[in-house]
Amino acid sequence: MSALIEIRNLSKVYxxxxxxxxxxxxxxxxxxxxxxxxxxxPSGSGKTTLLNLIGGLDSPTDGSITIAGSRIDRxxxxxxxxxxxxxxxxxxxxxxxxxxxxxxxxxxxxxxxTQLSAAQRKHNASVALKLxxxxxxxxxxxxxxxxxxxxxxxxxxxxxSDPTLLxxxxxxxxxxxxxxxxxxxxxxxxNRDHGKTIVMVTHDPKAAEYxxxxxxxxxxxxxxxxxx
Numbered sequence: 001m002s003a004l005i006e007i008r009n010l011s012k013v014y015x016x017x018x019x020x021x022x023x024x025x026x027x028x029x030x031x032x033x034x035x036x037x038x039x040x041x042p043s044g045s046g047k048t049t050l051l052n053l054i055g056g057l058d059s060p061t062d063g064s065i066t067i068a069g070s071r072i073d074r075x076x077x078x079x080x081x082x083x084x085x086x087x088x089x090x091x092x093x094x095x096x097x098x099x100x101x102x103x104x105x106x107x108x109x110x111x112x113x114t115q116l117s118a119a120q121r122k123h124n125a126s127v128a129l130k131l132x133x134x135x136x137x138x139x140x141x142x143x144x145x146x147x148x149x150x151x152x153x154x155x156x157x158x159x160x161s162d163p164t165l166l167x168x169x170x171x172x173x174x175x176x177x178x179x180x181x182x183x184x185x186x187x188x189x190x191n192r193d194h195g196k197t198i199v200m201v202t203h204d205p206k207a208a209e210y211x212x213x214x215x216x217x218x219x220x221x222x223x224x225x226x227x228x
Contacts, residue, residue: 004164004197005031005054010063012049012220023049025220026063033164036191036198038208041217047201048169050217054199055167056084068164085113089158089196093170095150097142097157103129104138107156114161128156132186148179155186159196166190168200172207184210 012024023046031037039047052058053065056072059080065073068087075083097106107125116124129135132152142150151171158166168187172180188210190196200211208214216223 002033003030004033006066008064011061013061027222034195036211038211038214039201045217046220047217051167051201055088056080087163089163089166091158091168091171093173095154099142102139103153107160110161124160128160132156147175148182151183166196166198
């Protein structure tokens, strides 16, 4: 497998008044096309910062991030937003669904930025909901769904534009164990059967077992440990 993500000498420094806090320290990392990587580490280790940099939600202080041949650290804000919309699907711990919209309409949201017709948007959202096993819940609003179902809707929203890369920040952190297993199994299926490259932050070793490998961060530095 060829490298999809290439990170070189990556550092991130936040300024808090006169104080400078280095969250990531000269990180080097390659992630292959089609890989499923879990990022673990103690609170404050930099794992969510690294995930946000990979997803183009933040910019590094130093170093380079190349994804599918594009140097995203060199993109301006507008170009980066366009790149994210075309290449990355986001899954967060707390779903971020709009409560007044149906599952169908929530999944359609990323497609409003495209040139697709209303009929094509509806079709694509229906396909994504079917893929995550929620076709029969399309008309339900978030309050009418369980936590696990809401997270599956958010995964459908993440994949509806057919991105190459899925970045997941504690996707099972708010779920009971059975719902977590269902969501992790779905992510495995998207990786295995649909070729999605997945980078997932998790604090749960059982969740990390679903990935191909685990990367451990500590005080902004990276130590790679493969899962047997």
